[in-house]
Amino acid sequence: MKLDFRLQPVLIRLLPFLLLATTVSSARATPARPLAQPDDPRFPDQWNLYDPTAGGQPIRPDINAATAWDVTTGTPDTVIAILDSGIDLEHPDLASKIWLNEDEVPDNGTDDDDNGKVDDVNGWDFVAQDNEPQDEDGWGTFIAGIAGGATNNGVGIAGIAWNTPLMPVRVLTRDSMGQATARLDDIIAGIRYAVDNGARIIHLGFYVEEENLTVEQRAALEAAINEAYEAGALLVAPAGDHGLAGNPTVYPAAFPSVMGVTATDRAKERLTAAGHGSFVEIAAPGVALEGPLPDNRYSEGAAEGTEFAAPHISGTAALIWAVNPSLRPEQVRDFMRDTADDLGAVGYDEVYGFGLLNAALAVLTTPHMLHISPHELHFQVDEFGAINPPTHKIVNPNTGGLTWRATTQSRWLVIEGLTETTPSSVTVSVDLSKIPHCGEYAGSIVVESNQRNSMDGEQTIDVTLEFATGACAQVHLPLVRR
Numbered sequence: 001m002k003l004d005f006r007l008q009p010v011l012i013r014l015l016p017f018l019l020l021a022t023t024v025s026s027a028r029a030t031p032a033r034p035l036a037q038p039d040d041p042r043f044p045d046q047w048n049l050y051d052p053t054a055g056g057q058p059i060r061p062d063i064n065a066a067t068a069w070d071v072t073t074g075t076p077d078t079v080i081a082i083l084d085s086g087i088d089l090e091h092p093d094l095a096s097k098i099w100l101n102e103d104e105v106p107d108n109g110t111d112d113d114d115n116g117k118v119d120d121v122n123g124w125d126f127v128a129q130d131n132e133p134q135d136e137d138g139w140g141t142f143i144a145g146i147a148g149g150a151t152n153n154g155v156g157i158a159g160i161a162w163n164t165p166l167m168p169v170r171v172l173t174r175d176s177m178g179q180a181t182a183r184l185d186d187i188i189a190g191i192r193y194a195v196d197n198g199a200r201i202i203h204l205g206f207y208v209e210e211e212n213l214t215v216e217q218r219a220a221l222e223a224a225i226n227e228a229y230e231a232g233a234l235l236v237a238p239a240g241d242h243g244l245a246g247n248p249t250v251y252p253a254a255f256p257s258v259m260g261v262t263a264t265d266r267a268k269e270r271l272t273a274a275g276h277g278s279f280v281e282i283a284a285p286g287v288a289l290e291g292p293l294p295d296n297r298y299s300e301g302a303a304e305g306t307e308f309a310a311p312h313i314s315g316t317a318a319l320i321w322a323v324n325p326s327l328r329p330e331q332v333r334d335f336m337r338d339t340a341d342d343l344g345a346v347g348y349d350e351v352y353g354f355g356l357l358n359a360a361l362a363v364l365t366t367p368h369m370l371h372i373s374p375h376e377l378h379f380q381v382d383e384f385g386a387i388n389p390p391t392h393k394i395v396n397p398n399t400g401g402l403t404w405r406a407t408t409q410s411r412w413l414v415i416e417g418l419t420e421t422t423p424s425s426v427t428v429s430v431d432l433s434k435i436p437h438c439g440e441y442a443g444s445i446v447v448e449s450n451q452r453n454s455m456d457g458e459q460t461i462d463v464t465l466e467f468a469t470g471a472c473a474q475v476h477l478p479l480v481r482r
């Protein structure tokens with residue numbers, strides 16, 4: 001939403017949560033589908049994530065999230081902070097996704113993690129100065145749902161980053177006239193809170209026209225933003241919806257450290273009201289969107305605005321970081337810019353920026369970094385001939401089954417069941433019939449990435465097998481009898 005910092009507390013002319021009478025066409029053609037199709041009943045209407053009718057188009061209107069999900073559905077290690085009106089903490093598509101501050105003991109009146117906030121288990125409400133950043137307006141809930149709503153839970157919508165926690169940081173509210181307001185100090189404190197508490201992506205859901213910021217205010221906001229960027233966080237903000245109303249330069253989108261996002265529709269045309277200028281860095285779907293609203297409601301495919309395009313960038317950044325957690329924010333940013341589908345004038349332009357976000361290509365282009373665990377497996381045969389444990393799992397928590405494989409030269413090891421979705425895993429067991437006699441055995445499993453742009457080579461998992469005291473007689477019995 002649009003903010004105005006001229007008054008304290010800052011008055012914001014309300015940017016209405018645009019609910020239009022448009023309905024999404026319910027075309028349900030079924031071309032070859034990516035593997036990771038979530039079961040959320042509203043997913044077929046989320047053309048912005050995956051448009052099943054877009055197969056033949058050289059540039060898809062969606063972000064092709066479904067193809068990206070074949071590689072990764074995100075990781076719990078990457079947290080997205082949503083600086084907005086809070087998040088509906090009870091919504092069935094969000095409750096399970098709310099960030100949990102594990103260092104804070106709830107409801108004991110103590111700031112256990114010493115971060116300056118008492119009992120901040122689920123983020124912070126800078127407006128009310130309490131630990132319940134509940135959304136009373138809807139903006140933050142909707143944005144959170146696009147970036148990382150609960151997915152494949154059989155309910156409502158799919159989000160982009162399935163496994164990524166969402167940290168509600170409430171900085172926006174309404175005044176007595178129903179207009180949206182925020183205090184600059186709260187926004188700055190909210191950014192710092194997000195960084196200090198481990199958010200890697202800071203989603204700034206609002207925009208302020210240049211003329212409504214004093215030089216000092218702008219400098220203070222930019223300093224906090226630059227500090228966050230240098231600390232390793234990616235910052236994302238809407239390019240604003242006043243392209244037809246003077247087309248002002250807006251902040252924070254126009255700060256160099258922030259990705260400014262414009263909105264496109266299902267025909268890949270820019271939302272006519274979207275702001276345009278050098279502060280536009282990238283485009284994402286932002287018209288006729290389906291998403292969650294407070295009180296277990298949904299937008300019914302009728303939300304539009306650059307505010308709702310921007311969270312596509314934040315959710316995709318979380319997927320990129322899942323593929324490779326070692327990246328700096330500027331690298332994550334580059335992968336999205338470099339893989340965006342060019343629209344409008346050839347190359348970068350001030351209407352579409354570097355083009356329309358292509359989450360699938362961004363994720364596939366990101367150098368894969370293999371994260372598997374554990375790196376050692378141990379089996380034991382007990383005196384009754386049973387193997388403990390019967391199976392081990394090698395888990396790849398960040399990326400899906402398409403991205404890696406596990407093989408072994410040890411004939412007595414059996415590897416099977418590579419799962420497709422993240423976290424993906426294989427099951428390892430022992431085939432005792434391949435063991436000639438009791439003793440101690442050492443084997444190995446080689447894990448390697450399938451991705452051409454892998455950053456790491458083979459990884460070896462050592463496997464040992466030993467027979468417990470008393471187990472040998474059992475195993476040798478058939479041989480002895482012969």
Ligand SMILES: [Ca+2]
Binds near residue numbers: 120
């Ligand atoms: Ca605390």
Ligand SMILES: [Ca+2]
Binds near residue numbers: 107111118
């Ligand atoms: Ca506490």
Ligand SMILES: [Ca+2]
Binds near residue numbers: 149150151153156159
């Ligand atoms: Ca869902």
Ligand SMILES: [Ca+2]
Binds near residue numbers: 342347349353354
């Ligand atoms: Ca262009």
